[in-house]
Amino acid sequence: MTLLSSFGERLNVVVVGATGGIGGAFVDLLEASDRVERVFAFSRSGQSRPGHKIVRGIIDYNSEETIVAAAQRVATWGPCQLVVVATGFLHDGQGEGPEKSFRSLTAESLSTSFQVNTIGPALVARQFLPLLSRDSKAVFAALSARVGSISDNRLGGWYGYRASKAALNMTIKSLAIELSRNRPQTICVGLHPGTVDTALSKPFQSGVAADALFEPLAAAERLLTVVDCLTPDHSGQTFAWDGSPIPF
Numbered sequence: 001m002t003l004l005s006s007f008g009e010r011l012n013v014v015v016v017g018a019t020g021g022i023g024g025a026f027v028d029l030l031e032a033s034d035r036v037e038r039v040f041a042f043s044r045s046g047q048s049r050p051g052h053k054i055v056r057g058i059i060d061y062n063s064e065e066t067i068v069a070a071a072q073r074v075a076t077w078g079p080c081q082l083v084v085v086a087t088g089f090l091h092d093g094q095g096e097g098p099e100k101s102f103r104s105l106t107a108e109s110l111s112t113s114f115q116v117n118t119i120g121p122a123l124v125a126r127q128f129l130p131l132l133s134r135d136s137k138a139v140f141a142a143l144s145a146r147v148g149s150i151s152d153n154r155l156g157g158w159y160g161y162r163a164s165k166a167a168l169n170m171t172i173k174s175l176a177i178e179l180s181r182n183r184p185q186t187i188c189v190g191l192h193p194g195t196v197d198t199a200l201s202k203p204f205q206s207g208v209a210a211d212a213l214f215e216p217l218a219a220a221e222r223l224l225t226v227v228d229c230l231t232p233d234h235s236g237q238t239f240a241w242d243g244s245p246i247p248f
């Protein structure tokens with residue numbers, strides 16, 4: 001499969017959350033693409049996988065300075081054509097959350113959900129949108145989730161995750177409207193990867209049919225196919241791995 005054939009050649013691409021399950025898969029696929037010249041791989045530790053096309057660095061949402069410094073570093077290499085934000089928070093890995101009932105809502109866990117799922121990606125947009133190429137296709141894509149859809153919420157629960165992803169979707173919509181005024185070639189979307197076998201979904205995989213649990217590489221490849229098909233008319237929406245739009 002030819003990845004990113006709707007983009008030009010010698011692409012500079014950015015992945016934020018490069019140590020994550022899906023983020024790491026994006027880095028692998030993008031590094032393997034002949035079209036890509038350089039992959040900027042950012043993570044909290046800065047210790048994502050090394051590689052000959054990979055430039056590694058730190059982005060930690062608990063420190064806005066790391067986002068500013070990362071963008072300044074990328075800017076020295078010229079414009080980018082694709083920024084993928086693959087960070088996310090659902091549970092702390094210690095058995096806490098997501099909330100099943102309003103009785104377990106806490107300021108701390110709501111705040112972490114919004115910090116990682118909404119505020120961090122918004123601040124990445126602030127610093128990295130100006131770096132996107134103005135004279136060719138350029139995409140800013142943030143990993144969202146179907147459960148962030150308000151109209152699709154039939155089960156309730158997962159308060160912080162659902163609300164912070166809904167807020168991310170709204171942020172993407174506003175960014176798209178603003179960009180359409182002075183950067184009409186720049187596309188800004190949310191992406192839902194399906195249920196993917198990563199640390200984030202691990203505690204919730206028991207009820208998922210085997211053929212509905214995707215490997216990270218397969219999920220990232222499907223999402224890059226979706227990104228490849230995007231035009232400016234799609235900006236502001238959130239798309240699932242199969243290309244179908246997710247209602248707000």
Ligand SMILES: NC(=O)c1ccc[n+]([C@@H]2O[C@H](COP(=O)([O-])OP(=O)(O)OC[C@H]3O[C@@H](n4cnc5c(N)ncnc54)[C@H](OP(=O)(O)O)[C@@H]3O)[C@@H](O)[C@H]2O)c1
Pocket residue numbers: 017018019020021022023043044045059060061062086087088089116120143144145146192193194195196197198199200201
């Ligand atoms: N897996 C699924 O089934 C599924 C389904 C729907 C949507 N999604 C979305 O897909 C995206 C990727 O999820 P995943 O499954 O790949 O999860 P993952 O393996 O847990 O990766 C999450 C990533 O977010 C990073 N991160 C967490 N807190 C951060 C912070 N404060 N600052 C900077 N980075 C931070 C993690 O960094 P560290 O490596 O340093 O911890 C890691 O790179 C998320 O937005 C998630 O909501 C996933």
